Amino acid sequence: MSDWRFRLADNRSTLLAVAIFVVMFILYISNHPAGLTANVVQTASNKAVLLAFVAMAQALVVITAGIDLSVGMIFVLTNCLASWLVVGTPLEVGFGVLAVLATGAACGAINGAIVIFGRLQPIVTTIATGAIYFGIALALRPFPGGSVDETLADALTGRVFGLVPASLLVLVAVVAMIWIPYSRSVTGRAAYATGSSEAAAYMSGVPIRRAKFVAYTLSGLLAAIGGLFLTFFTYTGDAAYASGNAYTLFSIAAVVLGGVSLFGGRGSAIGAIFGALAFRTIGDLLFVFDFDPLWQPLFQGLVLLFAVSVGAVALFRVRNRLDWFA
Amino acid sequence: MSDLLLTLNRISKTYGSVTVVDDVSIRINTGEVVGLVGENGAGKSTLMKILGGVVAPTAGSIDFDGEAHPRLTVAASNRAGIAFVHQELNLFDNLSVAANVFIGREPRKGGLLNLVDEAELVRRTAPLLAQLGADFSPDARVADLSLAERQLVEIAKALSVNARLLILDEPTSSLTATETERLLVTVDRLRSEGVSIILISHRLGEVERLADRVVVLRDGRLVAELVGTDIAAPTMIRHMIGRDLKALYVPPAAAPGNPILELVDIRTVGRPDRTVSLDVRRGEILGLAGLIGSGRTELARALFGLDPLLGGTIRINGEAVAIDSPRAAIAAGLYLVPEDRKLSGLILEFPIRDNIALPSLRRFARLWMVDEDAVDVEAVRQRDGLDIRAGSVRMPCGSLSGGNQQKVVLAKWLSMAPRVLIFDEPTRGVDVGAKSEIYHRMRDLADAGVGILMISSDMEEVIGVSDRVAVMHEGAIAGILGREELSEHAVLTRAVGREPVHSE
Numbered sequence: 124m125s126d127w128r129f130r131l132a133d134n135r136s137t138l139l140a141v142a143i144f145v146v147m148f149i150l151y152i153s154n155h156p157a158g159l160t161a162n163v164v165q166t167a168s169n170k171a172v173l174l175a176f177v178a179m180a181q182a183l184v185v186i187t188a189g190i191d192l193s194v195g196m197i198f199v200l201t202n203c204l205a206s207w208l209v210v211g212t213p214l215e216v217g218f219g220v221l222a223v224l225a226t227g228a229a230c231g232a233i234n235g236a237i238v239i240f241g242r243l244q245p246i247v248t249t250i251a252t253g254a255i256y257f258g259i260a261l262a263l264r265p266f267p268g269g270s271v272d273e274t275l276a277d278a279l280t281g282r283v284f285g286l287v288p289a290s291l292l293v294l295v296a297v298v299a300m301i302w303i304p305y306s307r308s309v310t311g312r313a314a315y316a317t318g319s320s321e322a323a324a325y326m327s328g329v330p331i332r333r334a335k336f337v338a339y340t341l342s343g344l345l346a347a348i349g350g351l352f353l354t355f356f357t358y359t360g361d362a363a364y365a366s367g368n369a370y371t372l373f374s375i376a377a378v379v380l381g382g383v384s385l386f387g388g389r390g391s392a393i394g395a396i397f398g399a400l401a402f403r404t405i406g407d408l409l410f411v412f413d414f415d416p417l418w419q420p421l422f423q424g425l426v427l428l429f430a431v432s433v434g435a436v437a438l439f440r441v442r443n444r445l446d447w448f449a
Numbered sequence: 450m451s452d453l454l455l456t457l458n459r460i461s462k463t464y465g466s467v468t469v470v471d472d473v474s475i476r477i478n479t480g481e482v483v484g485l486v487g488e489n490g491a492g493k494s495t496l497m498k499i500l501g502g503v504v505a506p507t508a509g510s511i512d513f514d515g516e517a518h519p520r521l522t523v524a525a526s527n528r529a530g531i532a533f534v535h536q537e538l539n540l541f542d543n544l545s546v547a548a549n550v551f552i553g554r555e556p557r558k559g560g561l562l563n564l565v566d567e568a569e570l571v572r573r574t575a576p577l578l579a580q581l582g583a584d585f586s587p588d589a590r591v592a593d594l595s596l597a598e599r600q601l602v603e604i605a606k607a608l609s610v611n612a613r614l615l616i617l618d619e620p621t622s623s624l625t626a627t628e629t630e631r632l633l634v635t636v637d638r639l640r641s642e643g644v645s646i647i648l649i650s651h652r653l654g655e656v657e658r659l660a661d662r663v664v665v666l667r668d669g670r671l672v673a674e675l676v677g678t679d680i681a682a683p684t685m686i687r688h689m690i691g692r693d694l695k696a697l698y699v700p701p702a703a704a705p706g707n708p709i710l711e712l713v714d715i716r717t718v719g720r721p722d723r724t725v726s727l728d729v730r731r732g733e734i735l736g737l738a739g740l741i742g743s744g745r746t747e748l749a750r751a752l753f754g755l756d757p758l759l760g761g762t763i764r765i766n767g768e769a770v771a772i773d774s775p776r777a778a779i780a781a782g783l784y785l786v787p788e789d790r791k792l793s794g795l796i797l798e799f800p801i802r803d804n805i806a807l808p809s810l811r812r813f814a815r816l817w818m819v820d821e822d823a824v825d826v827e828a829v830r831q832r833d834g835l836d837i838r839a840g841s842v843r844m845p846c847g848s849l850s851g852g853n854q855q856k857v858v859l860a861k862w863l864s865m866a867p868r869v870l871i872f873d874e875p876t877r878g879v880d881v882g883a884k885s886e887i888y889h890r891m892r893d894l895a896d897a898g899v900g901i902l903m904i905s906s907d908m909e910e911v912i913g914v915s916d917r918v919a920v921m922h923e924g925a926i927a928g929i930l931g932r933e934e935l936s937e938h939a940v941l942t943r944a945v946g947r948e949p950v951h952s953e
Contacts, residue, residue: 129800129843307818309810316807319796326755326793327808327861328779388798 136382137394143380143430144401151404154411161286167407168288169280169356173198174399175294176349177370178377179302180231180342182395185378187338188318188387189238189245193253194346195371197230199362200260201350206269206360209351216272224347230256231343235336253371260362267361276355290352294396297348301341302392310337318387377402380430401430452479454613454645455529458517460509462495469495470506471669477614480643482636484660486653486685488852488880492669493649497616500647501533502526529614532607536619536878538599540591547574547587550606577605580642581635597628604635608644615639616647619878621655625741625906633659651880653682665689690882698913699889702896705916706731707767709900710783710869712752715761719747720924724761727919727926729869729900734891736915737904738940744924745904746788749871753785754778765868779808782868786858786875788904790851794858797847801839802828804846804857809865831860836886852883859890870894872903876910888914908937922946 131138151167152159177194184191201223208219230252237248279289305311313334316324324331349370354360374395375385381398383390405426409419455477462470470492477483487493498504499511502521510517513529521529540549547570548555556569574587583601591599600620607615617636621629636646636659650656656663663680665673665688673688708728715725725748729735739745750756752763754774762769770781778785787794795804806813806824813823828842835856839849846857855875862870872891876884891914895901905911911918918930920943928943 126841126843129841129845133800133843304818307821309814309817309819312803312807312810312819316796316799316803319798320792322793323796324807326753326775326785326787328774328776329807329810330776388796 134391136384136389137391137397140381140394140397140401144397144404147401147404147408151407151411154408156411161282161288165282165288165290167404168291170407171400171403172290172294173349173352173356174370174373174377174403175396176297176345176352177374178381178395178399179297179392180345180349181371181374181378182381182383182390182392183305183314183338183342183345184245185375185383185385186318186387186390187314187335188321189335189338190375190385191231191234191249191339191342192246192371193230193234193249193256194342194374195367195369196253196256196260197227197343197346198350198353198370199364199367200230200256200263201227201347202353202357203260203263203269203360203362205351205354206264206271209271209275209354211272216275219272220275220351223351224344227347227350228340228344231346232336232340234343235339238339239332239335253367257362257364257367260367264360264362267359267363269360271354271358273358276358279352280355293348293352297345298393298396301345305337305341306391310334314338315388318389320388373402374399376427380427402427453477454479454481454513455531456512457496457500458510458512460496460499460506460511462492462499462504463507469669470499472509473666473669473671474509475664475671477645477647479613479645480640481661482640482646482648482659484656484663484680485647485649485666486651486656486663486689487666488689488882491666491689491880493666495669496666497533497618497647497649500526500531500614500616527610530610530612531614531616532610532612533616534600534603534607534618534620538596538603540599540602542590542592544591545587546578546585546589546591546594546602546605547571549591549602550574550577550587550609552606554609573609574605577608580608580638581605582631582638595628597624597632600624600632601635604639608639612644614645614647616649618649619651620648621650621652629655651878653685656680656685657682686881689880699892701732701734701892701916703732705733706898708764709766709898710902711762711764711767713762713764715748715751715763716759717744717747717751717924718756718759719744721759723924725921725924725926726761727929729902731898731900732895733916734895734901734903734914736911736918737902737921738906738908738911738918739921739927739944741906743921743944745921746873747924748921749785749873749902749904752778752783752871779865782866783871784808784862784865784867784869785871786855786862786873788873788877790854790858795846795854798845800843800845801832801837801849801857801860802842805831805842805860805864808861812865827864828860831864835860835863835890850880850883852879852887855879855883855887859887863894867894867899869900869902872901872905874905874907875903876905876907884910908940911940912937920944 155163157163177198180194181191204226205223208222209216234249234252237243238245279293281289283289283292310333313329316329317331317334377399378395380401381394383395405423406419409422453476457473457475460470460473485493495504499506502523502525505520510519511521551570556566557563558566571587578587581601581604585594585598591602620632624632633655640646648656648659657680660680663675663685664671665685667689675684709731710729712725712727737745747756751758754772754777763772765781765783772778772781791797802824805828810819813820832842837853837856846854875887891901912935916932918935918940920927920940922944927946930939
């Protein structure tokens with residue numbers, strides 16, 4: 124048995140997510156009235172990166188066999204916070220950005236600490252902390268408002284060299300600077316081991332607590348990057364409950380679509396990103412095919428079911444193959 | 450002679466270029482116990498999967514009821530009255546015995562709601578349990594039953610579909626001696642009632658006792674069919690491995706040195722009122738014998754930091770160490786090869802290489818990032834050193850045989866220079882060939898200066914492999930036997946606490 128077959132099997136779910144997205148995006152572009160222009164790509168990218176960041180955040184926690192139902196609320200909270208802090212002189216803006224990111228990371232760290240030391244189930248813990256984070260967001264912005272440094276906002280939502288969407292570059296940079304080092308680090312490996320079999324990981328002396336803590340904290344940080352971008356797009360802060368909840372649920376959909384196993388230990392944040400991109404493209408597809416926007420949730424649901432079924436079929440086949448080798 | 454029930458007629462199964470089962474023919478008569486033995490990977494499981502209808506043979510046929518079937522489906526297998534009792538039981542812990550036996554086939558009351566007829570359920574289960582000589586009620590919750598009793602529930606389940614052929618896969622691997630005895634009696638009784646049985650077991654003594662005929666597989670081929678007085682463990686072993694097994698005991702290369710692991714007045718959660726004091730010397734294999742429940746596993750768990758240590762001192766290499774977690778134990782150079790390797794020894798979905806690197810990831814890290822090439826090099830080195838049979842170190846551990854999985858667990862620890870290794874039932878579910886390899890590896894380790902503590906319920910193993918044996922009884926050491934005093938009798942009398950012992 125050659126190595127590449129096993130490597131392929133390991134990354135099959137991620138590759139499938141990429142394939143689903145590529146097919147959908149080609150379908151979208153080929154039916155778009157303007158075709159493949161920098162403008163179309165920029166719009167698509169800007170719409171998709173928000174969910175991509177939140178889905179990455181979700182993926183980190185799901186890999187440890189947990190789930191984070193507060194990601195959407197951290198996203199909303201950091202949006203509200205950014206609408207206060209990311210203004211003023213360049214120095215103030217810089218500190219504002221750092222403060223927003225630190226807040227997100229702190230929210231994640233609190234989730235992690237409660238799950239680890241309180242030994243509470245992640246699902247319940249994050250429902251509770253999510254409500255708290257939303258409460259703080261509401262206190263910060265009882266009504267939509269505030270502002271953000273427009274130079275920075277426009278730079279990060281515009282195009283670089285008039286061609287590449289800046290938001291996409293930031294996404295790539297975040298993958299390169301956070302996900303790749305993390306997934307290859309000792310702690311990242313520990314996260315996968317913990318998610319696969321906590322008992323075996325513990326018996327091997329794997330630092331389980333640190334793995335979980337880092338996963339939740341980075342998750343909060345990634346959600347905060349998403350929150351910042353939301354502010355850059357909207358120029359305001361808005362403690363929108365429905366939006367927070369929608370992002371939480373969509374992040375789970377994106378993670379599953381991206382081939383991250385909800386049982387933990389399998390998948391990657393890159394898969395989750397493509398899951399998010401694919402999920403967003405569903406909506407765009409409906410647009411180019413001139414469907415009534417009222418049908419969007421229904422079709423999103425149908426496409427999600429279909430896509431997840433395709434993934435399940437592939438998984439099923441892998442299982443049988445593994446049986447063969449026995 | 451009894452009637453023919455079923456014939457496997459020149460069955461072959463190939464996967465690509467690999468032949469797993471090669472031209473095997475077996476006939477099974479009514480009311481006959483056929484022992485099926487062979488090392489792991491000999492083709493037993495595949496053959497059984499073919500009988501269960503899960504796998505289709507590449508060539509050959511299965512003949513029953515006067516018809517030749519090129520393959521069985523799961524439904525056809527059920528119709529033919531073939532029932533399995535797997536090594537890993539498939540029961541619902543929170544349901545009653547009766548509910549488990551008739552799961553999915555519950556008698557209904559009819560009417561609008563068509564509810565389950567609980568009374569009828571119990572009424573139908575009771576005779577099945579009586580037939581097996583079980584003394585628990587059909588209402589008992591499975592969670593409250595012992596492992597042996599759960600096994601009877603599985604057999605009852607098989608009987609409830611009027612099984613004509615019962616396939617028992619390693620039925621006694623986790624039972625105590627008394628429980629095993631009872632199961633063997635049950636098998637005898639089923640045979641007398643006309644049920645045919647295929648018994649797959651590594652415990653050759655049981656096969657010897659029960660089987661009317663023994664089929665030996667090696668490398669997918671049927672190498673021997675034994676009847677009558679030929680059914681004897683040495684003969685079976687010779688056919689299984691194709692050679693005579695060398696004597697188990699290999700004396701140490703040098704006389705044992707200073708104690709490397711010293712236990713002083715250790716108290717564990719198992720028996721907080723008793724204390725254990727014990728030395729494991731550098732370069733020796735100390736066997737730890739005793740009945741199930743005598744406190745051996747609890748001692749190992751406490752030493753490895755899984756259970757809290759209630760009192761006493763652990764010294765490694767003369768230095769007292771505080772062990773409050775597996776991490777602390779590992780840091781002190783004390784490793785455990787656990788009994789349940791599938792749950793806590795390995796991550797089955799992980800490739801071999803990642804399992805080997807798991808406890809020592811830090812060592813493979815450069816600037817916090819795991820150096821994948823270094824992991825590959827170490828994994829390949831361990832695979833070759835331990836002769837782990839796998840084409841690629843990226844193969845998931847779940848697809849390895851029991852013996853090879855155990856070797857991966859061993860590889861994990863060997864890659865990190867152990868000082869003390871505790872083996873808890875090191876060869877449970879491991880085939881004969883891999884067993885002797887594991888014993889040799891233990892001896893090599895001991896000769897390299899590692900202290901080895903081997904917990905085992907397998908008397909042959911305890912006596913055959915250990916340099917000294919400590920026998921536990923009710924949470925305390927009931928005696929320590931040197932090599933020259935070792936005998937089954939000596940170990941057993943101490944294990945059951947029959948011989949008066951003065952102190953620990």
